[in-house]
Amino acid sequence: MIINKSYLWVAGLALSVGCSTNAKDNVAEEGTLTIEIKNPLAYTRNETLVLADDELFTDPLKPQGVTLLGHAGELIDSDQDGQADQLVVNVDLQAQSTLSINWPNDLKLGQQLDKKVQAEISPKVGGEWQNRKYVGGDFQNVDFLRVPAPHTDHSYYIRYEGPGIENELIGYRFYLDWRNAMDIFGKKVDTLVLQSVGLDGFDSYHEEEPWGLDILKAGKSLGIGSIGQYINGKVEHFKQTDSVTCAIKANNKLSATIETSYYGWQTSDKKSSIVSNLSIVSGDRSLQHTIAFDQPIADFCTGIVKHDAASSFASLVGSSGWAYIATYGKQSLADDKLGMAIFYNTKDVKEVVDSSFDHLIVFKPSEEVSYHLLGAWEQEKNGIKSLEEFQKYLNAKLDALNHPVEISVKQSL
Numbered sequence: 001m002i003i004n005k006s007y008l009w010v011a012g013l014a015l016s017v018g019c020s021t022n023a024k025d026n027v028a029e030e031g032t033l034t035i036e037i038k039n040p041l042a043y044t045r046n047e048t049l050v051l052a053d054d055e056l057f058t059d060p061l062k063p064q065g066v067t068l069l070g071h072a073g074e075l076i077d078s079d080q081d082g083q084a085d086q087l088v089v090n091v092d093l094q095a096q097s098t099l100s101i102n103w104p105n106d107l108k109l110g111q112q113l114d115k116k117v118q119a120e121i122s123p124k125v126g127g128e129w130q131n132r133k134y135v136g137g138d139f140q141n142v143d144f145l146r147v148p149a150p151h152t153d154h155s156y157y158i159r160y161e162g163p164g165i166e167n168e169l170i171g172y173r174f175y176l177d178w179r180n181a182m183d184i185f186g187k188k189v190d191t192l193v194l195q196s197v198g199l200d201g202f203d204s205y206h207e208e209e210p211w212g213l214d215i216l217k218a219g220k221s222l223g224i225g226s227i228g229q230y231i232n233g234k235v236e237h238f239k240q241t242d243s244v245t246c247a248i249k250a251n252n253k254l255s256a257t258i259e260t261s262y263y264g265w266q267t268s269d270k271k272s273s274i275v276s277n278l279s280i281v282s283g284d285r286s287l288q289h290t291i292a293f294d295q296p297i298a299d300f301c302t303g304i305v306k307h308d309a310a311s312s313f314a315s316l317v318g319s320s321g322w323a324y325i326a327t328y329g330k331q332s333l334a335d336d337k338l339g340m341a342i343f344y345n346t347k348d349v350k351e352v353v354d355s356s357f358d359h360l361i362v363f364k365p366s367e368e369v370s371y372h373l374l375g376a377w378e379q380e381k382n383g384i385k386s387l388e389e390f391q392k393y394l395n396a397k398l399d400a401l402n403h404p405v406e407i408s409v410k411q412s413l
Contacts, residue, residue: 214333325352
């Protein structure tokens with residue numbers, strides 16, 4: 001679960017946090033805080049939370065693995081100044097219960113933590129452009145890429161044609177070219193795999209491997225959760241821009257974020273610039289997609305590809321809160337069952353419609369929108385194997401979005 005642009009802000013802390021960087025001596029006599037995390041739902045839930053209030057880090061802490069009352073966590077240095085300023089922690093919350101944390105006494109430092117999440121973009125270096133193909137060279141992961149002007153589909157310049165992001169459950173990628181569709185890597189393992197995908201420079205990931213394969217046929221659609229503009233009954237993709245940059249903003253053990261900036265996006269309606277942030281955390285199949293606009297765009301949209309073999313359905317839509325659209329059926333490239341969904345906040349949405357290639361969500365003009373997208377493949381380890389299971393999973397996530405964990409902070413007595 002990611003709240004407020006990937007961060008759960010614990011506000012109103014005015015106390016100094018006395019915290020030793022030595023786990024054994026990590027005890028503060030004064031100035032400790034009690035953080036209470038309450039689950040209002042009538043069933044157990046697992047959440048990955050990001051706490052990022054400055055008052056939690058008034059004393060220096062180094063980035064490292066931690067546990068918090070036995071829950072795995074990671075101290076993150078998000079601004080690259082050498083000191084931790086965020087805590088990402090995966091917690092199990094019992095039904096209608098409150099997890100009470102004494103900060104910093106309950107924080108155990110220096111814990112071993114397996115990497116559950118990663119993001120990457122891997123262009124070639126050492127070769128040369130020949131027309132719109134990149135010839136020679138080797139793939140090399142980078143943290144920032146300005147997309148070269150010759151780059152287009154099947155240029156063989158970027159490994160698997162764009163950035164990738166995954167956790168232990170599922171992987172996603174999107175085409176960093178005019179198609180701009182979001183794709184899904186179905187995984188049969190619970191380990192990270194993107195670092196070994198597409199190394200031959202071709203699309204061998206369409207063939208089934210021990211780890212899994214590319215399971216989504218996007219065609220002319222948005223794939224799952226990509227972005228466009230709905231104009232005169234048609235979706236316009238990012239076919240024309242002045243320039244595009246892509247950055248790996250975070251690549252931690254429990255959380256990762258990719259930021260893509262589209263400058264001078266030209267549609268038949270207007271020219272504008274947007275910034276897209278895709279974030280993933282451990283233990284959650286979904287990506288949170290947050291888009292900021294330099295100017296409000298009418299009929300900005302996202303969607304799910306329409307496949308004849310899949311049925312579409314939606315949650316009941318109230319006057320406020322979160323809702324979803326979804327598809328399920330024998331629609332994967334492995335010729336088996338795949339579920340896809342997008343969760344949206346009804347206050348942000350103008351209409352939900354079908355176009356030629358997509359089930360669409362069309363947003364009201366605004367400075368920013370945020371939604372969640374996910375896939376669920378039946379061959380995943382402990383995967384979802386029926387429509388009923390998928391609907392149950394979606395409804396539980398919908399409950400979690402509409403009833404987020406409640407955080408309170410007070411001075412310890």
